[in-house]
Amino acid sequence: MMFSELKSKWKDVESRQILALMDRQRVNNFSIQTNGLFFDYSKTNIDGDTLGLLLDLLKKSSFHEKREAMFSGKKINITEDRAVLHTALRAENGPILMDGKDIMPAVLGTRFRMLNFAEAIRNGEIQGEGGRYTDVINIGIGGSDLGPSMAYLALRPYTNGPKCHFVSNVDGAHINDVLEGLNPRTTLVVVASKTFITIETLTNAQTALDWMAKKVMRPADNFVALSSSMGRTAEFGISADRVFSFEDWVGGRYSLWGPIGLSLAIALGRDDWLSFLDGAASMDRHFIATPDRDNICIILALIGIWHAQIGGHATRAVLPYEQRLERLPAYLQQLEMESNGKAVKIDGSDVEITTGPVVWGTSGTNGQHAFYQLIHQGTQIIPCEFLIGKQGHEPDLCHQHRLLQANCLAQSQALMVGRNLDDARKIASLKGFVGDELERQARHRVFKGNRPSTTLVYDKLTPACLGQIIALYEHRVFVEGAILEINSFDQWGVELGKELATALGPVLMGEDAGEGNDASTEHLVQILRSNK
Numbered sequence: 001m002m003f004s005e006l007k008s009k010w011k012d013v014e015s016r017q018i019l020a021l022m023d024r025q026r027v028n029n030f031s032i033q034t035n036g037l038f039f040d041y042s043k044t045n046i047d048g049d050t051l052g053l054l055l056d057l058l059k060k061s062s063f064h065e066k067r068e069a070m071f072s073g074k075k076i077n078i079t080e081d082r083a084v085l086h087t088a089l090r091a092e093n094g095p096i097l098m099d100g101k102d103i104m105p106a107v108l109g110t111r112f113r114m115l116n117f118a119e120a121i122r123n124g125e126i127q128g129e130g131g132r133y134t135d136v137i138n139i140g141i142g143g144s145d146l147g148p149s150m151a152y153l154a155l156r157p158y159t160n161g162p163k164c165h166f167v168s169n170v171d172g173a174h175i176n177d178v179l180e181g182l183n184p185r186t187t188l189v190v191v192a193s194k195t196f197i198t199i200e201t202l203t204n205a206q207t208a209l210d211w212m213a214k215k216v217m218r219p220a221d222n223f224v225a226l227s228s229s230m231g232r233t234a235e236f237g238i239s240a241d242r243v244f245s246f247e248d249w250v251g252g253r254y255s256l257w258g259p260i261g262l263s264l265a266i267a268l269g270r271d272d273w274l275s276f277l278d279g280a281a282s283m284d285r286h287f288i289a290t291p292d293r294d295n296i297c298i299i300l301a302l303i304g305i306w307h308a309q310i311g312g313h314a315t316r317a318v319l320p321y322e323q324r325l326e327r328l329p330a331y332l333q334q335l336e337m338e339s340n341g342k343a344v345k346i347d348g349s350d351v352e353i354t355t356g357p358v359v360w361g362t363s364g365t366n367g368q369h370a371f372y373q374l375i376h377q378g379t380q381i382i383p384c385e386f387l388i389g390k391q392g393h394e395p396d397l398c399h400q401h402r403l404l405q406a407n408c409l410a411q412s413q414a415l416m417v418g419r420n421l422d423d424a425r426k427i428a429s430l431k432g433f434v435g436d437e438l439e440r441q442a443r444h445r446v447f448k449g450n451r452p453s454t455t456l457v458y459d460k461l462t463p464a465c466l467g468q469i470i471a472l473y474e475h476r477v478f479v480e481g482a483i484l485e486i487n488s489f490d491q492w493g494v495e496l497g498k499e500l501a502t503a504l505g506p507v508l509m510g511e512d513a514g515e516g517n518d519a520s521t522e523h524l525v526q527i528l529r530s531n532k
Helices: 004-013 024-029 048-060 063-071 086-090 104-123 143-154 172-179 199-213 230-236 259-268 270-289 296-310 328-340 372-377 395-417 421-430 435-444 463-484 492-508 519-529
Strands: 031-034 037-040 135-139 163-167 187-192 223-226 315-321 358-360 384-389 453-458
Touching (some): 004 048, 004 296, 024 031, 037 296, 048 296, 048 463, 063 270, 063 463, 086 104, 086 270, 104 259, 104 270, 135 199, 135 259, 143 163, 143 259, 143 328, 143 463, 163 172, 172 199, 199 492, 223 259, 259 270, 270 296, 270 463, 296 315, 296 463, 315 328, 315 395, 328 358, 328 463, 395 453, 421 435, 453 463, 492 519
Parallel strands (some): 135 163, 135 187, 187 223, 315 358, 315 384, 384 453
Antiparallel strands (some): 031 037, 037 453
16 A cells, blocks of 8 residues: 555644635635535645545555446455445446346336335335334344434434334343334334344344234234345244345445335335435446546545544544434444454455544534534544535524534634634633633633544435435445455454354353353353342
């Protein structure tokens, strides 16, 4: 990897004030507008030379070949010998070939069947023993939960179907609190697990089945499976016409666009669901066809590389100033950290540079009263990614939306501008402080500033807009992974903990002695088992 020139550049500009670069020409040159999105990255320390070096780094990587390979159905997930074609799930037509076969007829067939089922639930053609379904419980974990639950909250103004609930944690409190107050006779349960062996999901599904069996004569009739294992779903009692499958070329954290999104499709209805897919597909077209310099997916990724791999900033804060995007940072945690949290290159050699940063955040303005103190005055620099809409969905409360916008802009401005000691002294003096106490108080009011941020402005959080935003971040992860020479589409780091948990379950239940565990784990098992 050719990072030496960029690291040298970083040393040259690290202490340079971003504000000193700022003028209208810079804003025009360091922003991108496309399909209702405006992306401003002028509040970073990237100048023309730096951007040129980053684009050179991209060209010298395998990115362009990998992008072509991904969209043409080649098996770029080399550790699992799989293609990566989640983009096909939101495509309008084909052909899209894999191993010489057009996969789009099957994709469109599943989409047609899925949407017909969703509409039948919405209009009451398919009902429970107690009549029309009033509630839908989505049981999944990871990509089978984070995507649908995030999008359901984000698109709440468009959801006019049954109320959706989401269960992921194997902690019994989660499903207990969701089931409480629901009517099993009018509740549909969607069990989302590609393999139908995910222990957390299957445990929660069995709990839901037992709960339903107390009030429903044929409880399994109120279940739907999103899975590729027809045999296991049949053993659970779910009929084949209630199973919606997807292929192994769809990774869990990229699966929202197909059957994993069934609960969202039921909530939204056909038209808004298709609009959601269309928004993502428009970002796919932008990603494929737009030159690197004007490609929002590529530039977002290069900024990430500049801050994390070149500058060494260990975390990245995603800060949507839209309450309904509250779950977006959690969704992006999995998308980015599971994809690029790797220590080995595609060829099996060690990665010589830090890979994925820690991704975190929450909605503004809540975060301002929680962790922004660290962002503004902490000793570590945390690059921030702000998102804000031009319009809200509450016309009678537009004054609150303007206040929200003002806070978003103020935070990015404050991060860049800061406050120097002289200005802090003036503030302290106005509060009546003098002498040594004035100096002490002033120092507490200094903001070093020069902290980078980007801002993504969208027109309004519609289904199409949300589709664009999610696809934008998917492609950002892809670009960063290509530059780092890692496989962004496997997740072997998840497996070891699963294996050990499977072995420790019988030990905690007293069914196995658990020989061979380390002393700490043995001791913790004894403590946990002591409370019977």
